[in-house]
Amino acid sequence: MAANRYQEIADHLRRSIETGLFTAGASLPAETDLARRYEVSVPTVRIALGMLQDEGLIEKQHGRGNFVRPPFERITYSNDRFAADGRAVFNAALNASVSRSEVKAKDELCPLLQVARGTRLVEYVYLSHQGPSPHSLARIYVPSSLADISSPKTSRSVLGDDVLGQLIAAGVQVASTVERVTARLPNASEAKVLRLGTGAAVLNIERVSMDGMGRVVEAALLVLPGHRAEAVFTTHAPIEELEAAR
Incomplete structure (x- = not known):
């Protein structure tokens, strides 16, 4: 597996959010589903999701999953x-x-x-x-x-x-x-x-x-x-x- 695979996953999910495939408030697929889709391990998916969370694009809700944040007010x-x-x-x-x-x-x-x-x-x-x-x-x-x-x-x-x-x-x-x-x-x-x-x-x-x-x-x-x-x-x-x- 390429060392930057998680970066590629983050880039793809980021584009999906920016183009409206995943809209504000929508939940992302489960981490296990994303791992199968991208043919990587769950930890790799979590690194990619963590990058998007650090950017403020998604938020992790305990017990519910990852959700797209609405455009934030500064x-x-x-x-x-x-x-x-x-x-x-x-x-x-x-x-x-x-x-x-x-x-x-x-x-x-x-x-x-x-x-x-x-x-x-x-x-x-x-x-x-x-x-x-x-x-x-x-x-x-x-x-x-x-x-x-x-x-x-x-x-x-x-x-x-x-x-x-x-x-x-x-x-x-x-x-x-x-x-x-x-x-x-x-x-x-x-x-x-x-x-x-x-x-x-x-x-x-x-x-x-x-x-x-x-x-x-x-x-x-x-x-x-x-x-x-x-x-x-x-x-x-x-x-x-x-x-x-x-």
């Missing part, structure tokens, strides 16, 4: 994503389910929120969907002692911006926000929740907001699949500097 993460009236700009095709729970700080959360191990936090998990397909994952953390804010069942704010908005409305001062963006592979839990291949790159965004005394009031951990997300950062020059430059 999420643009921007530090300038709030309009002048204070409302975040949302993608009309997406909405998020929201869960709320109380957790104790440990591992990565202690240095992120600058709190001692065991400090009580409120965790908000936003899992966005486009139709039946999961799209992005956001975990938002707020110290339990800071403010008592409500948790919606669903939200159009797929990246959890409404948590920070509620904190501000409750009188919590936000003086600065630090955002760190890195590219990495998803961990096993993220790959399962977002139905990603383990070789698919994700944008990992850590967003930490602080008050005037440097106390962390909110920390967000965002995971955006790389093939359907982009990060855009805007800097506004002060008006007096623009006038001086003339």
